[in-house]
Amino acid sequence: MLVKSFGAAVQGIDATIITVEVNVSSGIKFFLVGLPDNAIKESHERIMSAFGHKGYKFPRQQVIINMSPADIRKAGSSYDLPIAMGILAASGELSEKLLSEYVIMGELSLDGKVLPIKGALPIAVKAREAGFKGLILPKGNAREAAVVNKLDILGVDDISEVVDFLNEKAKIETTTVNTKEDFFNHVNKDEPDFADVKGQESVKRAMEVAAAGGHNIILIGPPGAGKSMMAKRIPSILPPLSLSEALETTKIHSVAGKLDKTTSLLHHRPFRSPHHTISDTALVGGGTYPQPGEISLSHNGVLFLDELPEFKRSVLEVMRQPLEDRKITISRTSCSIEYPASFMLVASMNPCPCGYYNHPERPCVCAPGAVQKYLSKISGPLLDRIDLQIEITPITFGQLTNKNQAESSDTIRQRVINARNIQEKRYKNYNEVHCNAQMTVKLLHKYVQPDEAGLKMLQYAMSKLHLSARAYDRILKVARTIADLNNSERVTAEHLSEAIGYRNLDREGWGG
Numbered sequence: 001m002l003v004k005s006f007g008a009a010v011q012g013i014d015a016t017i018i019t020v021e022v023n024v025s026s027g028i029k030f031f032l033v034g035l036p037d038n039a040i041k042e043s044h045e046r047i048m049s050a051f052g053h054k055g056y057k058f059p060r061q062q063v064i065i066n067m068s069p070a071d072i073r074k075a076g077s078s079y080d081l082p083i084a085m086g087i088l089a090a091s092g093e094l095s096e097k098l099l100s101e102y103v104i105m106g107e108l109s110l111d112g113k114v115l116p117i118k119g120a121l122p123i124a125v126k127a128r129e130a131g132f133k134g135l136i137l138p139k140g141n142a143r144e145a146a147v148v149n150k151l152d153i154l155g156v157d158d159i160s161e162v163v164d165f166l167n168e169k170a171k172i173e174t175t176t177v178n179t180k181e182d183f184f185n186h187v188n189k190d191e192p193d194f195a196d197v198k199g200q201e202s203v204k205r206a207m208e209v210a211a212a213g214g215h216n217i218i219l220i221g222p223p224g225a226g227k228s229m230m231a232k233r234i235p236s237i238l239p240p241l242s243l244s245e246a247l248e249t250t251k252i253h254s255v256a257g258k259l260d261k262t263t264s265l266l267h268h269r270p271f272r273s274p275h276h277t278i279s280d281t282a283l284v285g286g287g288t289y290p291q292p293g294e295i296s297l298s299h300n301g302v303l304f305l306d307e308l309p310e311f312k313r314s315v316l317e318v319m320r321q322p323l324e325d326r327k328i329t330i331s332r333t334s335c336s337i338e339y340p341a342s343f344m345l346v347a348s349m350n351p352c353p354c355g356y357y358n359h360p361e362r363p364c365v366c367a368p369g370a371v372q373k374y375l376s377k378i379s380g381p382l383l384d385r386i387d388l389q390i391e392i393t394p395i396t397f398g399q400l401t402n403k404n405q406a407e408s409s410d411t412i413r414q415r416v417i418n419a420r421n422i423q424e425k426r427y428k429n430y431n432e433v434h435c436n437a438q439m440t441v442k443l444l445h446k447y448v449q450p451d452e453a454g455l456k457m458l459q460y461a462m463s464k465l466h467l468s469a470r471a472y473d474r475i476l477k478v479a480r481t482i483a484d485l486n487n488s489e490r491v492t493a494e495h496l497s498e499a500i501g502y503r504n505l506d507r508e509g510w511g512g
């Protein structure tokens with residue numbers, strides 16, 4: 001007898017419905033065809049064992065399983081459940097009546113428990129789009145899938161629940177989440193706030209500028225200056241996460257299997273801080289079964305690389321292209337997969353190996369040339385994509401005991417939103433450009449025309465501070481953002497002067 005059950009394959013952050021055809025006929029062999037990987041081929045053993053444990057009969061006949069469309073590579077163990085249901089139905093142990101109404105996904109343990117899967121959210125999105133009544137999946141993934149409305153989300157712990165449900169002997173409780181209410185009740189709540197940070201006004205200002213123009217930023221300072229603590233607060237001054245951004249970011253986390261079972265939609269812009277020992281695959285994504293990396297998990301948020309020179313140079317190199325394209329394409333012989341990767345890069349570094357170069361109180365004990373060598377560990381092209389370079393020093397005792405309340409993230413965020421609105425309007429005819437950091441050279445010449453005094457100052461600064469040509473464009477971009485924060489159409493000497501102040505690493509004396 002031939003029956004069909006339905007599963008789904010996840011590619012990138014989208015899913016495709018997979019039809020599982022099972023035919024049981026006379027003979028004794030087990031065939032699995034349709035581009036399955038090894039994990040699926042092993043499903044035979046897992047299903048046999050689960051059946052044995054639960055008292056279901058595995059047919060002593062020829063079983064042929066075909067997964068289609070055949071040209072899509074199917075990977076992982078999460079097809080155990082749809083295959084198992086197909087086998088039971090084809091051998092007459094299960095009513096096939098409801099099989100066509102549900103997408104079924106889940107890995108089976110040897111004793112018949114249903115184990116979590118990756119990509120439940122994109123699978124749910126696809127199941128609804130394809131007109132299925134519901135999705136049967138592991139309970140641990142139910143809340144994540146329930147972000148999709150108008151689809152029955154049935155979370156299960158055990159294969160017997162699925163069998164009883166499909167045989168109409170028992171019901172499974174539907175998991176529902178009011179996505180919009182849940183999102184708007186929690187969005188941007190409980191973020192670390194700049195109100196808790198005393199002093200450091202110039203660093204906060206630099207972060208505000210970076211957030212306002214979508215600029216990448218590097219913080220240079222000795223250990224204990226509060227680099228990570230400050231970086232962690234950047235998401236709190238970025239524009240609030242929108243529902244569609246939240247959905248896209250949650251999809252990536254779903255595909256990576258990074259959502260816990262209490263989470264439905266992510267409420268905050270992600271802040272990811274991978275350790276410097278990270279591999280290039282873990283950072284940008286890839287692997288035998290392609291998975292999104294940290295740059296995609298930070299999509300719509302912040303990627304913080306603490307102690308940038310400690311990262312392997314090769315790891316930093318692979319990040320250059322995605323920084324430019326705001327997505328990553330992973331090529332495989334059978335297909336190529338794309339993950340979004342639009343993030344703000346925030347990096348930090350000590351000024352030198354000992355950490356105290358340029359420190360007001362402590363001497364640097366590094367050998368001559370060591371500072372330069374340390375700096376050169378970061379590749380020039382990567383540094384080129386970082387518009388703001390800012391020094392950070394530990395706050396003084398006076399600042400620490402200052403009773404004045406620091407400005408809250410909400411207040412700063414409001415100014416950032418205003419500046420972003422100006423930019424959205426300015427670039428409305430350019431699809432790929434939304435903020436000043438994304439300006440092309442052509443747009444730069446069009447929209448950043450400093451006044452007379454500004455040009456003079458720029459000229460003076462270039463020669464006096466020996467700023468490089470590449471620093472020049474960065475300064476113009478950042479000055480544009482500062483002008484936007486001041487609601488000024490024209491870029492003036494004052495804006496340029498502040499922007500020049502954010503090129504600490506370009507100055508003579510750094511690594512010189």
Ligand SMILES: [Zn+2]
Binds near residue numbers: 352355356364365
């Ligand atoms: Zn030193």
